[in-house]
Amino acid sequence: MKKFKMKRSYLALPYAVWLTIFFFVPMLFILFYAFMTKEAPQEFTFKHITAVFSSTYVQGFLRSIFYGFLVTLICLILGYPVAYVLSQKRFKLGGIVVVLFILPMWINFLIRTLALKSLFYSLGIALGKGTAIAGMVYDFLPFMILPIYTTLLKIDKNLIEASEDLGAPPFTVILKTVLPLSVPGIISGCLMVFMPSMSTYAISDTLSGGNFPLIGTLIRLNYNNNWGLSSAIAIIMLIFIFISMLISYKFNDKEELKGGGLW
Amino acid sequence: MKKDSKKPSLKSDFYKKRKIGLYLGKSYVWLILALLYVPILMIVVYSFSDGAGFANFRFSTANFTELFTSDSDSVQRMKTALLNTVVIGLVSSLFATVLGTLGAVGLNGMSKKPRNVLLNLSNVPIFNADIITALALMFFFLFIKVDRSVFTVLIGHIAMTCPYVMLSVLPRLKQMNMSVYEAALDLGATPFSALIKIIVPEVFPGMVSGFALAFTLSIDDFIITQFNRSSTFETLSTYIYSQAAGKAGLSGALKPLSALIFLTVLAGLVIYNIQKNKKAKAAKR
Incomplete structure (x- = not known):
């Protein structure tokens, strides 16, 4: 009798429309400005993209990628053992301590960054590359620990017991059983650290005294006057994001990507 | 640890090593946690100081007075x-x-x-x-x-x-x-x-x-x-x-504000976890 049958799938409409208008359509503008001249007869051009391959920007990219990897690696080396110990049943306080690792995430990251800056200042440590890297590690370490921790908790304990019973010494158990099983956690932890440490400018600018331009800084410097160039930088960055998305899809169940399981 | 007593003595060396490993691991976790909290705790402590920098701590509530009463x-x-x-x-x-x-x-x-x-x-x-x-x-x-x-x-x-x-x-x-x-x-x-x-x-x-x-x-x-x-x-x-x-x-005034934000978050988490534990205990019964 009703002309219009309400289907449950229609409920997703407001969500889909919102994302389309305020995320996907704006993203098209980046594509547009990256390949169009700014002047009145707007024409297709590669000049912004080629400008990104000039020495300043290539250097900026290489620097961001290198230091992004470095920060990720330091976070992994520092964070994995923490996640491992926290996930041990024998560490009875583990469940409480993990909350203490989450807590800093609820304090504004700029407050944490400036607190660290105060500390460097009073210890007489001059700002530079080193302090900027330390700051990124400090801010992003919880993002590494948590995904690894959740993955480690899910590991079937029987597999670990089996390798112990078969005579593997503790270190071999970690290396040959625990580590391979926790690869999905490692991957999502690395992505959650690598992406922001590549694109941040607030942390790196504040803690380096302004002498450490990463990709984020380059976008910020151009976003008011040179839309074409900042869009072109964003396009190149999107390629990295796309690759990281593919990596993450390969290693995770589709619906367990970032976020969700964290909080 | 209950497990230890049940296992044959042949394996006691293994469990001793594991215990030492756990102690090392725990100390490492506490160390990283301490590093994570030093800057934040410094801000909390030094929000009660009007000396410049961390080197000269002078107790004062001036920062809090500024935060709450200043109309600057x-x-x-x-x-x-x-x-x-x-x-x-x-x-x-x-x-x-x-x-x-x-x-x-x-x-x-x-x-x-x-x-x-x-x-x-x-x-x-x-x-x-x-x-x-x-x-x-x-x-x-x-x-x-x-x-x-x-x-x-x-x-x-x-x-x-x-x-x-x-x-x-x-x-x-x-x-x-x-x-x-x-x-x-x-x-x-x-x-x-x-x-x-x-x-x-x-x-x-x-x-x-x-x-x-x-x-x-x-x-x-x-x-x-x-x-x-x-x-x-x-x-x-x-x-x-x-x-x-x-x-x-x-x-x-940013110092006392940051300190208050930290303490609010901390209090919130403590209350949340106490409630969660209560619920978990109630569910067990």
Whole structure:
């Protein structure tokens, strides 16, 4: 009798429309400005993209990628053992301590960054590359620990017991059983650290005294006057994001990507 | 450890080594935790000092007096920024929770193909770098000639957080038995009342954690706000960033404010965990 049958799938409409208008359509503008001249007869051009391959920007990219990897690696080396110990049943306080690792995430990251800056200042440590890297590690370490921790908790304990019973010494158990099983956690932890440490400018600018331009800084410097160039930088960055998305899809169940399981 | 006594003595060496390993591991965890908290705790302690720098601690409550009583421009700006942060956080997460929940319910009712498309598209804003999202949205608002204001910031925050809500509600929906919902419809309930009375109570925990996640992301956001605000509208992030350049870190009234934020978060977590433990114990009985 009703002309219009309400289907449950229609409920997703407001969500889909919102994302389309305020995320996907704006993203098209980046594509547009990256390949169009700014002047009145707007024409297709590669000049912004080629400008990104000039020495300043290539250097900026290489620097961001290198230091992004470095920060990720330091976070992994520092964070994995923490996640491992926290996930041990024998560490009875583990469940409480993990909350203490989450807590800093609820304090504004700029407050944490400036607190660290105060500390460097009073210890007489001059700002530079080193302090900027330390700051990124400090801010992003919880993002590494948590995904690894959740993955480690899910590991079937029987597999670990089996390798112990078969005579593997503790270190071999970690290396040959625990580590391979926790690869999905490692991957999502690395992505959650690598992406922001590549694109941040607030942390790196504040803690380096302004002498450490990463990709984020380059976008910020151009976003008011040179839309074409900042869009072109964003396009190149999107390629990295796309690759990281593919990596993450390969290693995770589709619906367990970032976020969700964290909080 | 009960296990030790039961095992044959042949293996006691193994367990001794494991114990030493655990002690080493624990000390390492406490060390990292200490490093993580030193800067924050320093701020809490030094919010009670009016000496310059960490080297000369002079007890004083001057910073707190300034925070609570000063009507200087910068303190007023800071308070407005704090209020803006909380209001933007609450309003945007509320909207994001409604949109995200509807999105999840709708997505759950789709056939496989459109469901996978929408699910994959929902992951794009999550994976995208905030700075690109912010830049794109800024271009969009400039193009349609909408003045950037509190509303453009809100729109940006909702767009950024609603996929997270959708992804935290979805697992709950998968666990639930949809025939109850269908039955309600067959018995004459309108889709809206069936949604409110059957689905929402079932997925409520997912909505709560989605809301909390959205709120956390919103109050921690800097770049989307920075690119899409009017010059007079500030949140805590943009205010602190504007104060950061060239100074020796947190200054004046920002110290006691940061200390209070830390203590509030700490208190909130302690209360939450006590409640959770109580519930867990009650459930065991």
